[in-house]
Amino acid sequence: MRRILDIAFTQLLVQLSERGTWITSFVVPVFVAVMIGIFSSTTTIQTQRIDVLHGGDPLALQFVALLRQEGAKKTVNVQLFEVCDLSAPQTNGTFCQLEGLERAESVEAFMSQRLESRLTSGAITLPSDFSAALNNGQKVNIELRVPSGVPQQFIQTVQGYTNAVIARLGGAVAAAQAIKTAVSGDQAFYERVYAQMLAKWETDPIEIREATNTVGGQLPGTGFGHSIPGIGSMFVLFSATALAQLFATERRNNTLQRLISTPVPRSHILAGKLIGQFLLCLLTFGVMIAVGTLIGVSWGDPLGIAAVVVFFTLCATALGLATAAVARTANQAATLGFLIPMIMAPLGGAWWTLDITPQFMQVLGHVVSPIAWSQDAFTKLIYYNAGFAEIVPNLLILLLFTAVFFGFGVWRFRLE
Amino acid sequence: MDIGKVLLIIRLNVVRWFTDPTGLAFLLLAPFILTVIFGFAFSGAVNDVPLKDIPVVVVNQDRGAQFSNFGAQLEAFFTQPPDESLAKLIKAESLEDAAEARERVQRGKAAAAIIIPEDFSERLNAFSPTFGEQKITLEFYSDAASPISAPVVNAILREFLNRFTNVNIALSAAVAQNPLLLARAAEIAERVANAELPIALSVTQGAQARRVLFEPLQVFAPSMSVFFLGFAVAVGIVQIIMEKENGTLQRMLVSPTTRSTILAGLMGATYINGVLQLILLIIATGALGALMGSQSPVWGTDVPALLLVVLVVAAAFMGVGTLIVSLAKNRVQAQALSSAILVVFGVLGGAFFATGDASAPLGPVSYISPTFWGSNAFVQLTGGTFPALHIVVLLGIGIVTFGIGLRLFSQRVEV
Numbered sequence: 062m063r064r065i066l067d068i069a070f071t072q073l074l075v076q077l078s079e080r081g082t083w084i085t086s087f088v089v090p091v092f093v094a095v096m097i098g099i100f101s102s103t104t105t106i107q108t109q110r111i112d113v114l115h116g117g118d119p120l121a122l123q124f125v126a127l128l129r130q131e132g133a134k135k136t137v138n139v140q141l142f143e144v145c146d147l148s149a150p151q152t153n154g155t156f157c158q159l160e161g162l163e164r165a166e167s168v169e170a171f172m173s174q175r176l177e178s179r180l181t182s183g184a185i186t187l188p189s190d191f192s193a194a195l196n197n198g199q200k201v202n203i204e205l206r207v208p209s210g211v212p213q214q215f216i217q218t219v220q221g222y223t224n225a226v227i228a229r230l231g232g233a234v235a236a237a238q239a240i241k242t243a244v245s246g247d248q249a250f251y252e253r254v255y256a257q258m259l260a261k262w263e264t265d266p267i268e269i270r271e272a273t274n275t276v277g278g279q280l281p282g283t284g285f286g287h288s289i290p291g292i293g294s295m296f297v298l299f300s301a302t303a304l305a306q307l308f309a310t311e312r313r314n315n316t317l318q319r320l321i322s323t324p325v326p327r328s329h330i331l332a333g334k335l336i337g338q339f340l341l342c343l344l345t346f347g348v349m350i351a352v353g354t355l356i357g358v359s360w361g362d363p364l365g366i367a368a369v370v371v372f373f374t375l376c377a378t379a380l381g382l383a384t385a386a387v388a389r390t391a392n393q394a395a396t397l398g399f400l401i402p403m404i405m406a407p408l409g410g411a412w413w414t415l416d417i418t419p420q421f422m423q424v425l426g427h428v429v430s431p432i433a434w435s436q437d438a439f440t441k442l443i444y445y446n447a448g449f450a451e452i453v454p455n456l457l458i459l460l461l462f463t464a465v466f467f468g469f470g471v472w473r474f475r476l477e
Numbered sequence: 478m479d480i481g482k483v484l485l486i487i488r489l490n491v492v493r494w495f496t497d498p499t500g501l502a503f504l505l506l507a508p509f510i511l512t513v514i515f516g517f518a519f520s521g522a523v524n525d526v527p528l529k530d531i532p533v534v535v536v537n538q539d540r541g542a543q544f545s546n547f548g549a550q551l552e553a554f555f556t557q558p559p560d561e562s563l564a565k566l567i568k569a570e571s572l573e574d575a576a577e578a579r580e581r582v583q584r585g586k587a588a589a590a591i592i593i594p595e596d597f598s599e600r601l602n603a604f605s606p607t608f609g610e611q612k613i614t615l616e617f618y619s620d621a622a623s624p625i626s627a628p629v630v631n632a633i634l635r636e637f638l639n640r641f642t643n644v645n646i647a648l649s650a651a652v653a654q655n656p657l658l659l660a661r662a663a664e665i666a667e668r669v670a671n672a673e674l675p676i677a678l679s680v681t682q683g684a685q686a687r688r689v690l691f692e693p694l695q696v697f698a699p700s701m702s703v704f705f706l707g708f709a710v711a712v713g714i715v716q717i718i719m720e721k722e723n724g725t726l727q728r729m730l731v732s733p734t735t736r737s738t739i740l741a742g743l744m745g746a747t748y749i750n751g752v753l754q755l756i757l758l759i760i761a762t763g764a765l766g767a768l769m770g771s772q773s774p775v776w777g778t779d780v781p782a783l784l785l786v787v788l789v790v791a792a793a794f795m796g797v798g799t800l801i802v803s804l805a806k807n808r809v810q811a812q813a814l815s816s817a818i819l820v821v822f823g824v825l826g827g828a829f830f831a832t833g834d835a836s837a838p839l840g841p842v843s844y845i846s847p848t849f850w851g852s853n854a855f856v857q858l859t860g861g862t863f864p865a866l867h868i869v870v871l872l873g874i875g876i877v878t879f880g881i882g883l884r885l886f887s888q889r890v891e892v
Binding site: 079080081082084085088089092093096097099100131134141176177195198199200201202203204205206207208209211213214215216217218220221222223224225227228229230231232233234235236237238239240242243244250253254255257258261262264265266267268269270271272273274390392393395396399400403404407408412413416417418419421422444445 | 609
């Protein structure tokens, strides 16, 4: 055992003495993970602008206030849309970007220009006699204009919230009118009932308590909670498959042959090399976890995280052995060592969450890439506060991958 | 400089590259496979398909009140939708247990769970003197992984509840005005419930601009090709260092061939390999796009401009590759350094992201990446815009980096 550990630590120290190892195993992975984390946390959902144009009458103002209230709701910490009141520019924040309104030919032209340039994702126009028409029992049409290219899904969402506002605002008017008709009441009766209704609506009797299934209010598969383990896994694969290059180089330099000629059993040499590479990979993952912790990733159950890291690294090392068994030259080893991680990473969801890909890509990813299983486990632990028991199936499948890679590697690998 | 010998060296090296299966796998197969993965992965991610069959679970714990069970009405609204459009949009299921409903959401089996409390009808009694004083709380438990579907369900729930609440508020207000109306409560409630809303919403979507649909291959084929072009060029230049380390460069210099001729031949071969790699990838991914049903050609239709961009992009990377490799002390360092820098350029240039358009993925930081300028030039060209600025920038990058790199590199391969 001591000999095995000697070989392992010697190999680890030799690799760590090279500047290239530090760059490829620690510096670049951290940089890539941070960049992808920044990108994915800022682009998944963005708050959209919805412009509203109206005549400034009381019901129109109430419509804007209610829609603003609906738009302010947050989905996993991101506001879906913000209402920009073009008729009362002073009531808007800087997000609305209404700077050019004063210089515009007209508010209508300004709104059209915003739609054309896609600065706003929708524009609602209320008629100038909105309040008067409603109070007189007339039907009012309001228009939601959406620029081309805005996804139907977003339109459905805005439409849904606008309808909710209409149900409340229009509903009160319709109800007061219906009661007035039912009791043959006069306009004064209508106004009293309507005022009473508005007063009751002030304290909306029903409240929807909203909760999401995520920890820390972040969308699963985004931000550093996804990029750190994902990119970490990819670079662990790079480090592990570099084992093939290491064997090829040692063979070419005859250092491996010299080692074989010593009284150390071949199995010990192989075990030492594998443990050495396993330790380097573990170090890479450890640095990634440390950096993730520093930038605020809530990892969840520490035992679960440690188990996924160890099981995945074991699997990656076994894959390194399998790669070494296939590669005959240093060039082949370098090519395979680059190709395998570069293909397994996106297929396994290291660059983006597999949830956004078609079903067959998700199945393919889980069949081909162990990263898919480790990422699933990380997602459960980081975003859904899962316990160790819930990631046991993922760990077992990682073990299965390890067994397959290791079995193949041991069967085909030759030290000579 | 002997042009004949330069061309001979170029020919020999190009043939050697393109007959090496390992090299081909690295330089052609890898970007092609990654483009395929990107193409399939994002083929349905950014699309214009309306939502449908959103999975929802409803738990009705409402005990009901004397005359009605409002919870049952709310449950029926989702499980047996009153109109076809809602039936298409929502696929709701009733559950008995709130914990099971939450678990469905947690496992991603439902976009949202609506949990109706047991005193829902009781509290919603419009004739109770305490009506409206205490909030009636419904639980809406949504899946954070459904950032679009869950809000849509929330909006529909809100709309239904507003209509529902409105009837009760109307009854409460009517009775407050005239207590005798209590006897006609059922009739009034029915009238209010059936009253047509006086506001109608119409949606119009502009058609003034060309429809912008995301074609994954039009973004990822260029970004992957340009990303791997960097590696191709770096590998080519590292090969020159290897020639020196293996002694073949020295043997060539023993022959009556000048140093500049050899260097020009080897550098020229690297450039030609880069150009050929790009052209082959353009053909392969273009064919792939046609097979995958892309609505427009992956690389656009302006072939002369496309060739010009290929030549310029390859020239830029030739310069970048030369400079990177010239900074390294030996082959191993050159390989590590080029891999690291090119991956960084790839990240900054958006090779790993799904931006869905030609925008800089990381804002102004992306501008320092030649991968961004290279892939973006192709994306612009595909969109019908001649990338003049990109060409100028790429040529500038190429000339400056090649100039500095060649000077340093010439000193390095001094034999």
